Amino acid sequence: MTDLSQATTPRPHRPLSRQAVMSKRRAQMRRITAETVRAALLLVIIVIFLFPVIWMALAAFQTQIDIISPGWGFTPTLRNFDRVFSEYNFLRYMGNSFLVAAVSTALSLLLGLPGAYAIARFHYDWLGVVLLAARIVPGITFLVPWYILFSRAGLNGTYVALILSHMIVSMPFIVWVMVPFFEGLPIEVEESARIDGATMLGTFVRIALPLSVPAIMTATIMSFIFSWNNFMFSLVLSGDDTRTLPVAIFNFITYASIDWGGLMAAAVLITLPVLVITVFMQRYVVSGLTAGAIKG
């Protein structure tokens, strides 16, 4: 009997007193309980955070009758997605959203990257402060003057107005992400390139930028997501032909009776690209969202 138990449990190097064994076991039990509690809490948290998204996706595959009926069951259908494209012209709005997000991000990078580099390397601190202030000013403060000026210039409802307005969010954000990163780059590499005869622009393009790819990825991804999700600027400045997805989906609920299935299918289609980006670029999204909060 004793031999059997010794065979299954590894023999301790030093024989432990009964008390020590008990306390060790108790500690182990406590650790297991703590782990279980943590796993349960995490499960609850995940359910809470995912529930609306899951509910939205489920409703997207239900007929209006299934959504309205008091029961829980339903037969999945793709009709909502079909209707979103055929009746509500969604492909066009998707194209608009993509165009505005891509161009405003590209232009913001074009302005923001050299700007951030100059703030970090040539100490244009005041510009950094001004761009920081842009994050504080409520967006709607810009919107009223723009609306007036864009109407005067005949630009209301054009892509130009949308792109420029979205840049006001992304350009300062790009600078906000890039300045600390450029500051953290070893200056010696750039100095030796300068000594070897590289121009200031050459050093920036050929040395600093390639070293900053991770930060540029963060800036680009977040800038694209901000533009894709932007509602208020697009609501005021877009026209019938240039309408972006968030405005298009908002117009759904102004109809007398809401087509819930179509609405949820549209919501899924808007959210899907962002979710895919987040899942595959998790690291960049996290560093973008927490940018500036840790240092500075």
Added chain:
Amino acid sequence: MATHRTTQTRTSITHLRRRFQRLSFILPALIFVVVMMAFPVAYNGWLSFHEWTGSARRAPEYVGTDNYTELFTQSDRFFPAVKRTFLFTGVVVTAELVFGIGIALLLRDAFPGHTVVKTLILLPMVATPVAISMAWLLMLEPTIGVFNKILRDIGLTPQPWLGSQSQALWVLMAVDIWQWTPMMAMITLAGLLSLPEDPYEAALVDGASSLQSFFHITLPLLVPTLLTAVLLRSIEALKTFDIIYTMTRGGPGFSTETLNTLAYVRAFEYFRLGQAAALLVVFFAIVLGVSVIFIQMRRSVSMRQAL
């Protein structure tokens, strides 16, 4: 002598050229800032002293400080909106901070599936707010919504949610908390992971409990990070627009109207541009004031910790 002068001119030319080169890095960004940001803010200030409907035929009319007096003395929607804006911000930021710290502590040590969990909780804040609002609208719908379905199934009274003047603002707060708690969690987590190990080892030697070491080591060390997170979130919460406008448009009645939605309605539904501009000046001042308070707090905390 002559050669000396030429070298001097040459150096001053190179100096000038270098200065110009440096300036050319910030020039595009600077032009954008001036045209798209500084000018609108100035124009907005100017407009706040005028009465205008945006009509091309009638020019803005100078009215002095009328728009401001109207705002402070006659408008019955301004002060309630200010109150709601602060209530909304105070409640959501506090809740997000508390829940965020809790979640960050749960995620502190790695475990199987750690990355999956961290990715999943990002979804509420990256998902398009308007799409998310629509999902919440469906869930909160009094007759067909899932919340009332559950309440009915377990035998409780269904609630009007967004249809009720007393509940709507709290429901919107809940949505905002759902949306932005992950942000607090991520920032706190990043802060937690950058904390030094030594104080914990010392505490372990002294036999401190985990609760003690949380309140005496973790929390004090985290204060600068948390203050920055609260600052960033407060600025955004004061400006919350998307979920409020898409879910209630400030209603029912005016029960969820905040400064941002009020300004939007004044400008783009009533086209009282001068009044809207005055409101925006006040709104900006409020957001700036709150930011300055937090930045000062952050500065004094880090100075105290440096000593």
